[in-house]
Amino acid sequence: xxxxxxxxxxxxxxxxxxxxxxxxxxxxxxxxxxxxxxxxxxxxxxxxxxxxxxxxxxxxxxxxxxxxxxxxxxxxxxxxxxxxxxxxxxxxxxxxxxxxxxxxxxxxxxxxxxxxxxxxxxxxxxxxxxxxxxxxxxxxxxxxxxxxxxxxxxxxxxxxxxxxxxxxxxxxxxxxxxxxxxxxxxxxxxxxxxxxxxxxxxxxxxxxxxxxxxxxxxxxxxxxxxxxxxxx
Amino acid sequence: xxxxxxxxxxxxxxxxxxxxxxxxxxxxxxxxxxxxxxxxxxxxxxxxxxxxxxxxxxxxxxxxxxxxxxxxxxxxxxxxxxxxxxxxxxxxxxxxxxxxxxxxxxxxxxxxxxxxxxxxxxxxxxxxxxxxxxxxxxxxxxxxxxxxxxxxxxxxxxxxxxxxxxxxxxxxxxxxxxxxxxxxxxxxxxxxxxxxxxxxxxxxxxxxxxxxxxxxxxxxxxxxxxxxxxxxxxxxxxxxxxxxxxxxxxxxxxxxxxxxxxxxxxxxxxxxxxxxxxxxxxxxxxxxxxxxxxxxxxxxxxxxxxxxxxxxxxxxxxxxxxxxxxx
Amino acid sequence: xxxxxxxxxxxxxxxxxxxxxxxxxxxxxxxxxxxxxxxxxxxxxxxxxxxxxxxxxxxxxxxxxxxxxxxxxxxxxxxxxxxxxxxxxxxxxxxxxxxxxxxxxxxxxxxxxxxxxxxxxxxxxxxxxxxxxxxxxxxxxxxxxxxxxxxxxxxxxxxxxxxxxxxxxxxxxxxxxxxxxxxxxxxxxxxxxxxxxxxxxxxxxxxxxxxxxxxxxxxxxxxxxxxxxxxxxxxxxxxxxxxxxxxxxxxxxxxxxxxxxxxxxxxxxxxxxxxxxxxxxxxxxxxxxxxxxxxxxxxxxxxxxxxxxxxxxxxxx
Numbered sequence: 001x002x003x004x005x006x007x008x009x010x011x012x013x014x015x016x017x018x019x020x021x022x023x024x025x026x027x028x029x030x031x032x033x034x035x036x037x038x039x040x041x042x043x044x045x046x047x048x049x050x051x052x053x054x055x056x057x058x059x060x061x062x063x064x065x066x067x068x069x070x071x072x073x074x075x076x077x078x079x080x081x082x083x084x085x086x087x088x089x090x091x092x093x094x095x096x097x098x099x100x101x102x103x104x105x106x107x108x109x110x111x112x113x114x115x116x117x118x119x120x121x122x123x124x125x126x127x128x129x130x131x132x133x134x135x136x137x138x139x140x141x142x143x144x145x146x147x148x149x150x151x152x153x154x155x156x157x158x159x160x161x162x163x164x165x166x167x168x169x170x171x172x173x174x175x176x177x178x179x180x181x182x183x184x185x186x187x188x189x190x191x192x193x194x195x196x197x198x199x200x201x202x203x204x205x206x207x208x209x210x211x212x213x214x215x216x217x218x219x220x221x222x223x224x225x226x227x228x229x230x231x232x
Numbered sequence: 233x234x235x236x237x238x239x240x241x242x243x244x245x246x247x248x249x250x251x252x253x254x255x256x257x258x259x260x261x262x263x264x265x266x267x268x269x270x271x272x273x274x275x276x277x278x279x280x281x282x283x284x285x286x287x288x289x290x291x292x293x294x295x296x297x298x299x300x301x302x303x304x305x306x307x308x309x310x311x312x313x314x315x316x317x318x319x320x321x322x323x324x325x326x327x328x329x330x331x332x333x334x335x336x337x338x339x340x341x342x343x344x345x346x347x348x349x350x351x352x353x354x355x356x357x358x359x360x361x362x363x364x365x366x367x368x369x370x371x372x373x374x375x376x377x378x379x380x381x382x383x384x385x386x387x388x389x390x391x392x393x394x395x396x397x398x399x400x401x402x403x404x405x406x407x408x409x410x411x412x413x414x415x416x417x418x419x420x421x422x423x424x425x426x427x428x429x430x431x432x433x434x435x436x437x438x439x440x441x442x443x444x445x446x447x448x449x450x451x452x453x454x455x456x457x458x459x460x461x462x463x464x465x466x467x468x469x470x471x472x473x474x475x476x477x478x479x480x481x482x483x484x485x486x487x488x489x490x491x492x493x494x495x496x497x498x499x500x501x502x503x504x505x506x507x508x509x510x511x512x513x514x515x516x517x518x519x520x521x522x523x524x525x526x527x528x529x530x531x532x533x534x535x536x537x538x539x540x541x542x543x544x545x546x547x548x549x550x551x552x553x554x555x556x557x558x559x
Numbered sequence: 560x561x562x563x564x565x566x567x568x569x570x571x572x573x574x575x576x577x578x579x580x581x582x583x584x585x586x587x588x589x590x591x592x593x594x595x596x597x598x599x600x601x602x603x604x605x606x607x608x609x610x611x612x613x614x615x616x617x618x619x620x621x622x623x624x625x626x627x628x629x630x631x632x633x634x635x636x637x638x639x640x641x642x643x644x645x646x647x648x649x650x651x652x653x654x655x656x657x658x659x660x661x662x663x664x665x666x667x668x669x670x671x672x673x674x675x676x677x678x679x680x681x682x683x684x685x686x687x688x689x690x691x692x693x694x695x696x697x698x699x700x701x702x703x704x705x706x707x708x709x710x711x712x713x714x715x716x717x718x719x720x721x722x723x724x725x726x727x728x729x730x731x732x733x734x735x736x737x738x739x740x741x742x743x744x745x746x747x748x749x750x751x752x753x754x755x756x757x758x759x760x761x762x763x764x765x766x767x768x769x770x771x772x773x774x775x776x777x778x779x780x781x782x783x784x785x786x787x788x789x790x791x792x793x794x795x796x797x798x799x800x801x802x803x804x805x806x807x808x809x810x811x812x813x814x815x816x817x818x819x820x821x822x823x824x825x826x827x828x829x830x831x832x833x834x835x836x837x838x839x840x841x842x843x844x845x846x847x848x849x850x851x852x853x854x855x856x857x858x859x860x861x862x863x864x865x866x867x868x869x870x871x872x873x874x875x876x
Contacts, residue, residue, distance in 0.1 A: 042800070046800070046804065065799060069792055093301060093323060093330075095322075164682075164788065232302075
């Protein structure tokens with residue numbers, strides 16, 4: 001009989017996070033994500049080189065589009081691949097809680113998404129406006145990426161094969177809803193991210209944070225509940 | 233070893249159940265409209281057991297239920313008295329090598345096995361060593377620092393087996409471990425599995441290739457269309473198959489002399505002749521062997537070969553499944 | 560090759576280099592060759608087309624959901640056309656700023672939502688088609704048979720095109736039918752008949768965009784998920800950049816954004832324009848952009864497939 005203990009969840013999350021990062025550094029997703037993150041820099045560069053008036057608000061619109069793409073290519077792809085290719089059988093047969101598998105991936109991938117997304121925003125501002133963006137905009141964008149990553153994880157658990165496509169579709173609808181001039185926009189991740197970043201004119205941060213937490217929490221709960229019952 | 237069956241477990245756990253590794257009680261599994269496993273009741277106490285059945289019989293379904301990957305739709309399946317699907321503690325004692333080939337190809341073999349060992353609870357300081365030992369057991373020492381992406385099928389199979397044993401489980405589930413493996417590697421892996429069994433581990437090996445199971449063990453569980461057709465020692469099962477009398481083939485210089493000696497016996501169903509041989513079909517093989525020996529001595533027949541063409545796993549399997557699973 | 564025909568190979572004695580075998584033999588162990596009629600080589604692409612359609616029909620997320628969305632969009636638009644046909648539309652205007660009614664303005668405007676649905680379908684089907692085949696090793700099956708690269712390319716285009724046409728073509732044509740049905744009299748009906756041809760043209764161009772271009776990305780990037788992401792990034796972000804540059808530098812640059820090009824052609828065909836917004840890209844630039852994108856994409860697919868045939872590409876492990 002084996003002598004070692006059942007591993008605790010924090011240790012398992014750390015181990016899984018380490019494996020995820022290792023795999024990420026050896027794949028192409030990081031390069032593609034980096035390329036995407038550089039798109040706002042490209043936009044700012046073009047504006048700067050043609051000597052047009054630089055608008056952080058317009059640059060933020062591109063960053064909103066990346067909100068749809070970066071979590072999809074990292075979180076959506078990683079979770080979807082694990083379930084679709086059934087490498088999760090190695091994990092489910094181990095003495096670890098299933099939610100910890102999701103947790104490990106998120107712990108590894110969310111920082112990558114945030115760094116790339118916010119990094120692109122900062123670099124774009126530097127190139128276009130020769131000034132750093134406001135801290136509020138960076139934090140707001142970071143919160144948006146965190147929330148979106150959690151939503152993406154939930155979607156990818158429910159529909160592993162088409163998780164990426166559905167995530168992008170979800171975020172496109174979210175962008176549309178976020179532009180609506182009535183209260184429905186409160187349901188949109190993109191609207192709340194803009195609000196936190198200071199681009200809606202409303203200085204309050206409590207309500208957007210709560211809204212992001214609720215939306216992300218609902219999808220995270222969906223993902224965790226689904227993964228606990230998933231059979232492979 | 234023939235295992236006793238009981239249709240339902242008594243409220244108080246008997247010693248047999250208490251020591252049983254796996255207890256399946258009227259276990260069924262549906263995938264929508266498709267029946268994977270149907271009303272399986274089975275008890276496994278130890279040793280190496282071959283899980284035998286054609287494609288789609290339900291072998292992988294049963295193995296996955298034992299590994300905690302699937303939950304029975306009906307009935308109960310426990311490993312060491314606990315549900316492997318819900319109980320993380322019991323999964324510590326299980327080593328599972330899946331049938332599919334997908335792994336984390338970006339990692340090296342050592343990295344993968346180390347990660348699996350750590351996820352099974354082996355301390356970080358010891359996981360690397362445990363992984364190296366497991367890979368060495370599977371003959372993968374030379375390739376353990378290479379990325380899995382470049383591995384052949386045989387190397388992937390060995391790596392999979394290494395992930396299953398790295399944390400030293402006492403119950404191993406190997407789902408088609410020899411698929412796609414070349415003949416030399418096959419012999420090697422079979423030997424290693426037998427060593428694991430000899431070391432006291434309980435091993436369930438599934439396959440649809442009869443000679444693979446035959447090489448590993450004589451204890452089998454035959455599954456067909458989701459139902460258990462037979463279980464236990466293959467020769468004991470053979471003796472229970474009355475619908476197909478045993479065939480005994482005697483190569484000799486005077487086959488008719490042996491035929492004449494046996495023709496009047498009640499247990500003899502049929503006698504046929506081949507070139508230089510007589511084939512006797514009998515319901516009582518032990519009695520028949522004695523009578524053949526007597527006839528040979530009495531008539532002074534020169535026997536060159538004596539064999540039982542259907543006293544093997546292939547014949548057992550064919551008889552059981554060829555009858556459409558009729559019991 | 561007939562059964563019993565002997566091989567013409569080298570003899571076992573002597574150090575001769577073996578030439579390629581040109582004949583073969585099948586021993587009579589019960590195998591019977593298929594003796595029925597065989598499909599002509601020129602129609603093999605239809606098999607691939609049918610397979611593509613059948614695969615897309617599996618499950619809900621791949622295509623059925625978006626088809627339902629397109630049907631709903633068509634029904635809602637048709638309903639609005641019917642009930643509110645005389646209401647004024649502010650989003651687009653007619654020639655020289657004339658105000659349009661919903662009946663006249665909704666059709667060119669409808670490309671907006673068909674494009675969104677078409678993009679979603681392209682994510683689940685078009686953008687992963689070739690990359691998925693490369694990853695799974697399907698090419699080894701295709702080219703072990705008498706399938707030519709041409710059959711594969713045409714088959715994929717036809718199959719995916721048929722699916723996209725159900726959304727990009729059928730919807731607008733139905734709306735055109737509704738518009739014709741709202742005619743007050745026969746004379747108006749005859750006057751409005753070109754609406755049908757215009758919607759057909761817009762639908763065909765839209766089908767071409769969402770079939771060919773993502774297929775090209777799928778051929779360029781051989782990982783299914785990465786191909787999807789790159790196509791989405793190109794469509795969304797590069798498209799946005801192009802629209803921005805079109806506003807600042809020259810409207811022709813906005814033609815790089817495929818939906819903008821399609822909207823521009825749609826508005827041109829219906830003699831409408833956006834109100835209170837910047838100029839559409841020129842129609843010629845829009846058409847060149849769409850056709851150019853499609854040509855490059857089809858070229859990429861052909862290159863990838865020919866490459867696969869010649870290198871004997873296998874699948875992922």
